Amino acid sequence: MTGPATLDIADLGARIPDGAHLAIAPDYSGCAMAVIRTLLRRRIRGLRLVAVPTAGFQADMLIGAGCVAEIEAAAVSLGEYGPAGRFNAALRAGRIIMRDATCPAIHAGLQAAEKGIPFMPLRGIIGSDLVAQRPDWKLMDNPYAPQSRDPILLVPAITPEIALFHAPAADRNGNVFIGVRRELMLMAHAARRTLVSVERIVDTDFLADEARAGATIPALYVEAIAQAPRGSDPVGLFGAYGANEAALGAYAQASRDDGAFAAWLAGVDADVSQTVLA
Amino acid sequence: MSAATDIHMREILIARIATMLDGCGHVAVGASSPIPGAAALLAQARSAGAMRVSVLGSTRHNFFTDGGRELFDCAAQGRIDAFFLSGGQIDGAGNINLVGIGDPAQPKVRFPGSFGSAYLAFLVPKVILFREEHTPRTLVERVDFISAPGTSDPDIYRPGGPRALVTGRAVFDFSPKRAGFTLRSVHPGETPESVTAQTGFRFDTPDAVPHTPLPDADTLALMRGDVARAVAETYPGFAEQLWGIGA
Numbered sequence: 078m079t080g081p082a083t084l085d086i087a088d089l090g091a092r093i094p095d096g097a098h099l100a101i102a103p104d105y106s107g108c109a110m111a112v113i114r115t116l117l118r119r120r121i122r123g124l125r126l127v128a129v130p131t132a133g134f135q136a137d138m139l140i141g142a143g144c145v146a147e148i149e150a151a152a153v154s155l156g157e158y159g160p161a162g163r164f165n166a167a168l169r170a171g172r173i174i175m176r177d178a179t180c181p182a183i184h185a186g187l188q189a190a191e192k193g194i195p196f197m198p199l200r201g202i203i204g205s206d207l208v209a210q211r212p213d214w215k216l217m218d219n220p221y222a223p224q225s226r227d228p229i230l231l232v233p234a235i236t237p238e239i240a241l242f243h244a245p246a247a248d249r250n251g252n253v254f255i256g257v258r259r260e261l262m263l264m265a266h267a268a269r270r271t272l273v274s275v276e277r278i279v280d281t282d283f284l285a286d287e288a289r290a291g292a293t294i295p296a297l298y299v300e301a302i303a304q305a306p307r308g309s310d311p312v313g314l315f316g317a318y319g320a321n322e323a324a325l326g327a328y329a330q331a332s333r334d335d336g337a338f339a340a341w342l343a344g345v346d347a348d349v350s351q352t353v354l355a
Numbered sequence: 356m357s358a359a360t361d362i363h364m365r366e367i368l369i370a371r372i373a374t375m376l377d378g379c380g381h382v383a384v385g386a387s388s389p390i391p392g393a394a395a396l397l398a399q400a401r402s403a404g405a406m407r408v409s410v411l412g413s414t415r416h417n418f419f420t421d422g423g424r425e426l427f428d429c430a431a432q433g434r435i436d437a438f439f440l441s442g443g444q445i446d447g448a449g450n451i452n453l454v455g456i457g458d459p460a461q462p463k464v465r466f467p468g469s470f471g472s473a474y475l476a477f478l479v480p481k482v483i484l485f486r487e488e489h490t491p492r493t494l495v496e497r498v499d500f501i502s503a504p505g506t507s508d509p510d511i512y513r514p515g516g517p518r519a520l521v522t523g524r525a526v527f528d529f530s531p532k533r534a535g536f537t538l539r540s541v542h543p544g545e546t547p548e549s550v551t552a553q554t555g556f557r558f559d560t561p562d563a564v565p566h567t568p569l570p571d572a573d574t575l576a577l578m579r580g581d582v583a584r585a586v587a588e589t590y591p592g593f594a595e596q597l598w599g600i601g602a
Binding site for chain 1: 386387412420421422423424425427428431453454459460461462463465467468469470471472473474475476477478500501502503504507508510511512513592
């Protein structure tokens with residue numbers, strides 16, 4: 078039995094090709110920011126992002142650097158830091174395709190992929206203009222309805238080529254501890270390939286401890302791991318360290334101006350140490 | 356502290372929304388919602404343990420253990436009684452727009468996106484629409500994009516929907532049968548005429564429209580104490596600005 082490869086973060090990032098269909102975590106749940114910076118430096122092209130289920134800093138940075146062709150998301154925003162400036166500018170200029178969704182439709186699409194089935198029905202949504210924007214969402218009549226007509230929406234499985242996220246720890250076998258962040262488990266189950274950066278690799282077996290095992294993604298879903306201490310800086314990592322508010326505020330401001338963003342990106346390019354961006 | 360002038364408008368909104376939640380078993384609060392969040396925590400504080408409140412972004416007030424999907428699965432099962440939605444635009448038929456203005460593929464103005472609105476607006480029995488800015492820009496005759504419709508045809512499964520709209524100027528009831536709003540109360544400093552002038556859609560105005568009640572001394576004490584500290588965990592900037600307390 079061979080476990081996941083252990084790589085440095087540049088090599089982990091190098092496994093993501095141009096044009097990849099890439100699922101990324103929301104800002105509150107394990108963003109692989111250090112790996113994202115390797116993609117920015119590379120000026121990866123043509124990414125098709127799937128936000129699980131909303132996108133923030135990672136997506137805005139990649140969009141600003143011209144790395145993204147399209148994004149599926151229930152929302153794109155920098156949260157309390159305001160609008161996602163590069164996303165908004167790219168959309169207004171017609172440089173990216175936005176596939177607007179709603180949070181549970183993305184969860185349901187990933188759940189369908191997790192089950193290996195082609196679609197998932199879910200309630201609500203009918204009558205939203207989202208349906209008209211999404212020709213891949215279909216209506217059917219509930220075949221189990223006792224009598225009267227009962228229209229229900231179907232969303233297709235979302236099977237990302239790659240899921241990318243950051244987690245607190247991996248064990249020596251490549252099992253990845255995620256705590257209560259089950260959306261990361263869903264991403265790993267749904268994607269064909271899963272790449273994970275972690276704070277640390279621990280010489281133990283998480284699956285041998287029942288309290289840990291339930292909060293652990295088994296190595297069978299994980300292709301490769303890279304150790305990246307403070308790898309979620311500056312957005313922060315649950316249970317480990319908070320957001321670098323000054324850095325996020327500075328980015329948010331830079332995102333709303335072409336020149337300021339170019340200067341910010343030049344800073345990323347120059348920062349070969351892969352440490353915190355101020 | 357009890358004179359009307361010492362009560363912040365936001366405290367009036369929090370207290371008013373809290374009274375709409377009294378009696379609910381489970382209230383959930385979504386992203387970027389400090390005033391609804393404070394109202395839910397206030398209602399919980401006086402519920403004698405009868406109310407659950409889950410606040411997105413909180414660690415202490417969040418008991419979900421199955422990832423981002425659990426809130427939505429709970430809502431579809433009828434396990435959530437009240438939720439809050441907002442909109443870049445809200446119209447007189449209760450439709451909300453969280454997507455933008457102009458062609459969605461190349462919008463003039465882009466809002467963040469629909470989040471869970473297109474789903475929760477159907478499934479949560481008591482959806483309270485909240486938008487502090489009450490101007491003809493936010494409260495429009497017809498939204499440019501329907502993230503979530505105010506009402507649905509009778510053959511659509513819809514146990515829930517909007518029941519009220521609370522703004523920085525007034526409180527409205529929403530009637531799904533009429534697909535329209537009725538002015539319920541105006542906040543201090545406003546009149547039905549001033550509210551009408553700032554609203555882009557038509558609504559019913561009863562002959563007598565009272566002022567929105569001010570929170571009483573007990574409510575204020577609770578809000579400024581335990582509730583303020585609980586709010587500060589998730590919304591430190593908001594709690595600091597309104598009540599001068601840190602997390």
